[in-house]
Amino acid sequence: MVKNTDLPMLSKRLLSDTSLTQCTIYFKYYLHQALVKGGLGNDYMNWLGIWRENIKMGLTTWAEYSDLKYSRSDCHAWGSSPNIEFFRTVLGIDSYSPGFSKIKIEPHLGTMTNVSGEIPHPNGKVAVAYVLENNRWKIKVSLPQRTSGVLVWKAKSYPLKGGENVMVI
Structure with a gap:
């Protein structure tokens, strides 16, 4: 039986064990989801090598x-x-x-210190912004009215309400 404490080690093996069949570009979606669940989500931006190669080749859409x-x-x-x-x-x-x-916000920022974005939601939009200032994170989460959620930050949960939520952690 695999324990939760073993997941990061097991996940790292998925990346380093060359005896395993390597994922195709489309199947990397599932690999990346497993790696995030295994505790390696902060490394996500480092897993995008093949997509960076697509860009270097001048491809205007992603290869199959x-x-x-x-x-x-x-x-x-x-x-x-x-x-x-x-x-x-x-x-x-x-x-x-x-x-x-309900919405869950659980970022994996890696080395980024200033990043933001938004997505559409059936009741409006969800917007997030993360800025590291003086070794503290200013986190802004905007949820549609009448929509609640939770921010998961370093294994601690913070409740979110509809509207703007601002935290300094």
């Missing part, structure tokens, strides 16, 4: 295949996971109950 030498820009949805994972993993915006009626 991982072998970029023989691929082309197919605009394949399965290869586009960073488009949503920036919001869900990095900014931490996710549904916390059916129909997005």
Whole structure:
């Protein structure tokens, strides 16, 4: 049985064990979700090498295949996971109950010290901003009215209400 304390070590093996079959560009979506659940979410921006290669090659949409030498820009949805994972993993915006009626904010900022973004929501929009100033984080979370949520920051939970929530942590 795998214990929660073993998850980061097991997750790191998924990245380093070359005897394992390597994920294709589309399947990296699932790998990245597993790595985030395994406690490695702050490394997300470091896992985007193949997408950076797409950009260097001048592709205007994401390739479908991982072998970029023989691929082309197919605009394949399965290869586009960073488009949503920036919001869900990095900014931490996710549904916390059916129909997005509650919202969970659990960012994985890695080395970023000033980042923000917003997504549409059935009742309006969800916006977040994170700024590190003088070794303290100023966190602003705006939720639609009548929509509650929770901010999970370093394994501690903070309740969120509809409207603007500002915290210095």
